Structures are given as C-alpha cells and as structure tokens.
Amino acid sequence: MPAELSPIDKAKFAAARRAVDFVEDGMKVGLGTGSTAAWMVRCLGERVREEGLRIVGVPTSSRTADLARQIGISVVGLDEAKWLDLTIDGADEFDAQLQLIKGGGGALLQEKIVATASDRMIVITDASKEVVNLGAFPLPVEVVPFGWQTTRALIEEMLIATDVLGRQTTLRLNGTQPYITDEGNYIVDLHLNRIGNARALAVALNQIPGVVENGLFIDICDMVIIGGAEGQVELRDINAGTIAHERIDFADDENIFADLD
Structure with missing residues (x-):
C-alpha cells in the first residue's frame, strides 16, 4: 500500500477490503457512492480481474458507474437486475442501532432505492462516523x-x-x-x-x-464494518447481535492503486 495514503484512507481501505469478501460468484451487487465506496469498487474490481469473480454491479450514481466500468465491473441498471443480493455503501453517520445518515455525496435517492432492493446492506466506514445521536452531519x-x-x-x-x-x-x-x-x-x-x-x-x-427523499436510512443496514488505519476491522451484525474484530493484511500489491494515477 502506498505510504502516502492518509490514516483515514487506510481505514476506509481496510473496511472496503473486508467488505468485498462477502461478495460471491454470481451475485448482483449494489455499488455505493462516495470516497469509502470508491475504495470498495476498486477492491471488487481487483477480485474481478485477479480471481475471475463473475458479478453484476448496480451503481448508485453516474460517478460510481463510470468507475466500475473503468476497472472492469459489469454494470446494469436496477430495472434490469430487479433484485440484489447485497449492497455495499458508505455512510456519513451511524449510531448503535445502525441507523444512518447518507447523502453527503448527493446520491441519497439512488442509494436508498438500491439498498432497499437488496437482501442485505453492508456499510463500510471509519470510527469517526459513529455517533450517539444522529444529526451532527447535515x-x-x-x-x-x-x-x-x-x-x-x-x-x-x-x-x-x-x-x-x-x-x-x-x-x-x-x-x-x-x-x-x-x-x-x-x-x-x-x-x-x-x-x-x-x-x-x-x-x-x-x-x-x-x-x-431524505438521507435517514432506518432499518436498512444489516452490518457495519469499521476500518482502522493499522488494518484492524470491526464487524457489527445487527441481525445476529454479534461484534467481531479482525485484521486486514496490507499487502504490497499495488494493482488496486494503478487506476489512481
């Protein structure tokens, strides 16, 4: 991993890297919008290229669609996909009940439509986004x-x-x-x-x-993955009532960062 990445970007990358492990061959996956979701799309693209993972992505914005196509993910609209296995997205805030504020990137409508058309939603984030009460973020x-x-x-x-x-x-x-x-x-x-x-x-x-539509995501998120700058990740599953702690190995594989140039 390039040394020039900030601690916050390393945390986002760790969460994104762990989240894409939940994507299985043949899945239809909602692709979120925002800086953290962009890391996820890149990590997913790496799996497509290196593992031959066969998936269909449904982007939540034109920005995400452009990035997904650029790195080789097959993209379709929600009307074609109809229903999704999983959506992975970021959040501007989340609380202990995994209620969210989203929409800082301006894509809240498509994000909510795609998330609610999915069997499961995983949110990837860093610890700074956790709050006792929603509302500090506009x-x-x-x-x-x-x-x-x-x-x-x-x-x-x-x-x-x-x-x-x-x-x-x-x-x-x-x-x-x-x-x-x-x-x-x-x-x-x-x-x-x-x-x-x-x-x-x-x-x-x-x-x-x-x-x-509004940016409050109530009873939509199933799991939050919180990344840390040293590769630590915390997985909170609201349905199972479990919290797990793991660590991501930041390998020296530069492939995921090639598109950043």
Whole structure:
C-alpha cells in the first residue's frame, strides 16, 4: 500500500477490503457512492480481474458507474437486475442501532432505492462516523426544483415541532449554482445538530409535498464494518447481535492503486 495514503484512507481501505469478501460468484451487487465506496469498487474490481469473480454491479450514481466500468465491473441498471443480493455503501453517520445518515455525496435517492432492493446492506466506514445521536452531519433532503423554496419553508415549519437541536436549512450549491442530483433535483441540507427521533423525522419529511427523499436510512443496514488505519476491522451484525474484530493484511500489491494515477 502506498505510504502516502492518509490514516483515514487506510481505514476506509481496510473496511472496503473486508467488505468485498462477502461478495460471491454470481451475485448482483449494489455499488455505493462516495470516497469509502470508491475504495470498495476498486477492491471488487481487483477480485474481478485477479480471481475471475463473475458479478453484476448496480451503481448508485453516474460517478460510481463510470468507475466500475473503468476497472472492469459489469454494470446494469436496477430495472434490469430487479433484485440484489447485497449492497455495499458508505455512510456519513451511524449510531448503535445502525441507523444512518447518507447523502453527503448527493446520491441519497439512488442509494436508498438500491439498498432497499437488496437482501442485505453492508456499510463500510471509519470510527469517526459513529455517533450517539444522529444529526451532527447535515441531513440531506432531496427536493424537486419546482417550488423548492416553498418546500424548504414547509420543512422549516415542520421542524418547529420536532425533537431536534437546530433548525437551520441551506440549499446545497455547486459553486454559485444549486447542486443538481442525477435525477435533476436539488438538495436542502438540514443542520439539526441532534435528532431525537430519526424514525419519526424520516416519516414527517417524506409527507411534505416537494420532498423526494431524505438521507435517514432506518432499518436498512444489516452490518457495519469499521476500518482502522493499522488494518484492524470491526464487524457489527445487527441481525445476529454479534461484534467481531479482525485484521486486514496490507499487502504490497499495488494493482488496486494503478487506476489512481
């Protein structure tokens, strides 16, 4: 592994490397979006190239689709795949119940659709993403552009009666213009600081006209793999109620990093 990788990237790599061990020949696999998920796609591509692993990937964004094709993973859409064996993705936050905040990369809608169309979801992350209460990371809410300011005002009104610590909302920008999702929508980020009842908030948000989806992933994740900079990994299985500790050997194999050049 190149020495110039930061400790956080080594932690992400360790989690990603362990997660792809759960992928078996013939599987249909949801491919997440974001920096940690990118490591997973590279690790999976290495298995495809070196082991002849036969899989079909369903990407959760155009960025992930481009990367998967670049490294030799067969890519199809969800309508073609229909149902998936496994989705592997990152998260912006997770708590002890493996409830998540996702969408920092702007792909929350496709990520949630793909994850819920899977038998199992594994989240790969580092220890910094674990929180006692969700909400320190801004909660993304995807909204349609038409009347988005009205939708934002309705969200702010709803938050008054919600168990949160903050109620500031901001339109996500790309430079000076609104950030546009793959579906052509906007994202409003909610700066809540702490979410008292994530399940109730997720339901309330999706009842507001103009809201397409929110970044709270409730009862979707089955396992979290937490990577460390020295190759240590912790596997938490919410269904089995187990926690396992392992170590990944950072081999001197540079193949996975060739595409970084």
